[in-house]
Amino acid sequence: MGSHLTSAETFTLDSLKAVEVVNLSVSCTATCLPFSSVPKETPARAGFSSKQTLFPITHQPLGSFGVVSTHSSTLDEEVSERMFSVFSSFYQAKEKFKKELKIEGFLYSDLTVLASDIPYFPPEEEEENLEDGIHLVVCVHGLDGNSADLRLVKTFIELGLPGGKLDFLMSEKNQMDTFADFDTMTDRLLDEIIQHIQLYNLSISRISFIGHSLGNIIIRSVLTRPRFRYYLNKLHTFLSLSGPHLGTLYNNSTLVSTGPVYAEMINNLLGPLVEAKDCTLIRHNVFHALPNTANTLIGRAAHIAVLDSELFLEKFFLVAGLNYFK
Structure with a gap:
């Protein structure tokens, strides 16, 4: 939703249940994994007890939690x-983090x-029956972007x-000229x-949009154009990633955030969505742990991290995002 906060707003156009605010914290650093991503000089030799049994080929300890015992009961304990x-x-x-972040x-x-318990690579099935139509998902890049910007989004939804x-x-x-006029x-x-x-002679049952x-x-x-009116009743989900609909909703400028005109614009945009009986509005606030660079200072790093972070995207779709495309 702006330069200082990366957010993903999801407009699901099936049924109005509630308006939810979800906060996701993503630490995209080398220490976010349960093991170090920094290569070591020799595998397994340093840091392991001499009592640990080593596998003869990989020379890694057999036990994930320390010394391997010959007695199963002792190992279980x-x-x-x-x-x-x-x-x-x-x-x-986690509780300490939540209190500090408020x-x-x-x-x-x-x-x-999770949103899905289906394995990424399920057994092969018979060819899908497309007589009932397909779900078309249109992915649209941002300023100075290209068609590959949302490739990871597509990948994790398909998986x-x-x-x-x-x-x-x-x-x-639009990738050759993203500075053209809106029309x-x-x-x-x-x-x-x-x-x-x-x-492709597609029979459309649903149509969703994902934009950055x-x-x-x-x-x-596009949704306001007469030529698109035929597909309006097929709208399913609008997933907005870092969309500048009104600039930054939660920003550090007291002058802007408390301005009556700004508040009126927010109400005019979100009011109809919240009141609509056939629409559910969900907002996700995402906090990235990013290195201190010039891009971080101006907000660009967080703005594009929503597309480049495999950790965030996989987590987001497994936890909630896949539900919006079912």
């Missing part, structure tokens, strides 16, 4: 104790059920919903969508 210690430390650290909502680790009858249109008509870019995207449907940055404004413009 040690594993249980270490697991309890790990989870206890994690829980305490967030409203919940973290992804608070959820007991998480292998039987979803999804067809992706990675928009490219021109709107016409290009609308032509691209209609031509894609006609070229400026692409979200172009998407909103």
Whole structure:
């Protein structure tokens, strides 16, 4: 939603249940993994007890939690104790983090059920029956972007919903000139969508949009065009990633954030969505742990991290995002 805060707003146009605010914390650093990503001089030799049994080929310890015992009961007890210690430390650290951040909502680790339990590579099935139509997902890049910007978004949706009858249109008509006027870019995207449907003779049951940055404004413009009116009743989800709909909603400028005109604009945009009976509005606030660079200072790093971070994207779609495309 702006330069200082990377956010993902999701407009699901099926049914109005509630307006939710979800906060996700993503630490994209080398220490975010359970093991160090820094290569060591010799594998397994340093830091392991001489009592540990080494596998003859890889020279790695057989036990994930320390010394390998010949008695299974003793091993089970040690594993249980270490697991309890790990989870206890994690829980305490998480609660401390939430208090320091003073967030409203919940973290992804608070959820007991993920958005999908389907394995990434399920057994091969018979060819899908497309008689009932497909779900067309249109991905639109932002300023000075290109059709590959949302490739990871497409990948994780396809992996998480292998039987979803999804067809992706990675928009490219505006990538050669993203500084054109809105009317021109709107016409290009609308032509691209209609031509894609006609070229492949697609029977559309649902149509969703995923936009990044400026692409979200172009998407909103397309939705108002008379030529798109035929597909309005097929709208399913509008996933807006870092969309500059009103600039930054939560910003550091007291002058802007308390201004009556700014507040009126927010109400005019969100009011109809919240009140609509056939629409659910969900906002996700995302906090990235990024190195201190010039791009971080001006907000550009967080603005594009939403597309470049595999850690964030996989976590987001597994926790919640896949639900919006089912």
